[in-house]
Amino acid sequence: MRAHEAGALHADINARGPAWLREPVDANALVPHLWPGTAEKVDGVLHVGGTDLRALAAEVGTPAYVLDEEDFRSRARAFRDAFSSYDVFYAGKAFLCTTVARWVAEEGLGLDVCSGGELTVALRAGTDPARIGFHGNNKSTAELRAALEAGVGRIVLDSFDEIARLERLTAELGRVAPVMVRVTAGVEAHTHEYIATAHEDQKFGFSINAGDALAAVRQVHGSEGFELLGLHSHIGSQIFDTSGFEVAARRVLALQGRVRDELGVEMPELDLGGGFGIAYTLQDDPADPKDLASELTSIVEQECRARGLAVPRLAIEPGRAIVGPAMCSLYEVGTVKKVALDGGAVRTYVSVDGGMSDNIRTALYDADYSATLASRSSDAPVVLGRVVGKHCEAGDILVKDEFLPGDVAPGDLLAVPGTGAYCWSMASNYNHALRPPVVAVRGGSARVVVRRETVEDLLATDTGAGTGADPTQEREQ
Structure with missing residues (x-):
């Protein structure tokens, strides 16, 4: 097997997804063997290690890796x-x-x-x-x-x-x-x-x-x-x-x-x-x-x-x-785009605030991943979606094919299981992205074991950077 440099975009178009992917009876339910042992949905919100990931995202931001100790x-x-x-x-x-x-x-x-x-x-x-x-x-x-x-x-x-x-x-x-x-x-x-x-x-x-x-x-x-x-x-x-x-x-x-x-x-x-x-x-x-x-x-x-x-x-x-299996990645949805394909089919592109900078494996190995809506429950019919990142690269794909609720929208949280191996280890600053934190959870408590990178970290080795202000931060009024 040899993956194309542009990843799954150059695979055969199949609006129904790969043969192994089955439409779920309940899109809110987890497939247990894909997730850490403590993972569960509570009123549609994903909990890992007894920790509400919606609350965790509000505290530490996204994207983030969540490690079940x-x-x-x-x-x-x-x-x-x-x-x-x-x-x-x-x-x-x-x-x-x-x-x-x-x-x-x-x-x-x-x-x-x-x-x-x-x-x-x-x-x-x-x-x-x-x-x-x-x-x-x-x-x-x-x-x-x-x-x-x-x-x-x-x-x-x-x-x-x-x-x-x-x-x-x-x-x-x-x-x-x-x-x-x-x-x-x-x-x-x-x-x-x-x-x-x-x-x-x-x-x-x-x-x-x-x-x-x-x-x-x-x-x-x-x-x-x-x-x-x-x-x-x-x-x-x-x-x-x-x-x-x-x-x-x-x-x-x-x-x-x-x-x-x-x-x-x-x-x-x-x-x-x-x-x-x-x-x-x-x-x-x-x-x-x-x-x-x-x-x-x-x-x-x-x-x-x-x-x-x-x-x-x-x-x-x-x-x-x-x-x-002990780690999952947590993202916030930024845009949702429906793209018409040949034969009248439609593919739903769900863009999140991470991408190949925090999980290169899909682009590198043509790897398959799953995803779930993590911040709420939904009764909407499912659609076949493709979860993609924010990088300036056509092959910036996280999850090639997954059934997601049809009402997934900006501001929703998505979680991707099975990201404990090689994702943080192979993470990069592509497009000058800041590498996400790793948050260990256990018994309802959470602690950051690897902090999120900062702009200062990003510029620390840039000898010409000086001390210029960060234009992405709001100015004090």
Whole structure:
């Protein structure tokens, strides 16, 4: 799949929406598995974490990300308990701030980072460095030095250049680096091509088929500066079944057997990656963590028995599956426009005060999302709408197709579920937009864990900005 740069506007025109989208019996009702566990409608108004989002919008403004703390923690516990014999690593790249890093530690998970900035946030939050894993295909010397000096629990090696770079640092600092070797197993995960990461033609890891993976293991094993923990395999993201993991495990454990036979080493750990899928729309059906744990454990045990290998200490990285469903985005409607299409059909464009600056995934991956009217109930017949942003870009689409009440109007609030993963992390200042706040809610209380950007933030790095007045603010009378 390859998304057009102008996004869903260049898809086939279908005034009835995609085949999986069904007209709701009640447009005011929520589809429970798309929303945080505490989400509910009260007299038509969306509540999350016991908090009235209409009142929250009046207090903090829109757009805003709303993070359900209890939902986040319950999903973290579900993976921790289901994979009780594994090391479970939360994906910092999905969404990370110091508050979330503390939640992760409190729920007993490790934390995966892939940049110096993410490492800094993790350490600033007080995360135990031994529970941190450091990923990345092009980690700089400065980043590797910071990881070594902090004492991170594992560095995932991704290239021969990186092996040499890290080896020089271990000699300079007198440290031994605990490392894993990331391998590509040649598996095509059933996901978008941009988030499938174990096929051969991409930037991550060492190829098993080409022999690079074994060569990398040999080099690491022969160095005094490394403690070889094991192999790391990641086949992609937004994955709903374990068939790809089965093929990958077979190939990775075959390599593990070769390492034992040639080098006399049984590596103690194996990271299976993860990237488990979540429900963005009615077409998505995520697996239960208990089922995933049972199936993955069975796959590894079977492959180890077949090769006479001891079962290594296993690790997984659930990816978006913890934070993704725990957050929703809240917007205010600014304009509603009905556009005539070929054949007499009409599409209703609902423009909100955010867009691709706070959720780039629809434009980037042709991703599907859902939406609901969040500020009131409506008895109006539904119309097929398209929720779009305010940016000067034809591909600025948030929700390609959704049934919304036909009386949706300026001033209404819309909420989009499933925005916890990669939305804030990939947010930008496109058109000089200010990035929204993240508000954590629990038990009827709300607290801002990432504040809204200000004009001062926006201009802080603009060396020619001076101290000019903000023309968008009303002058004092």
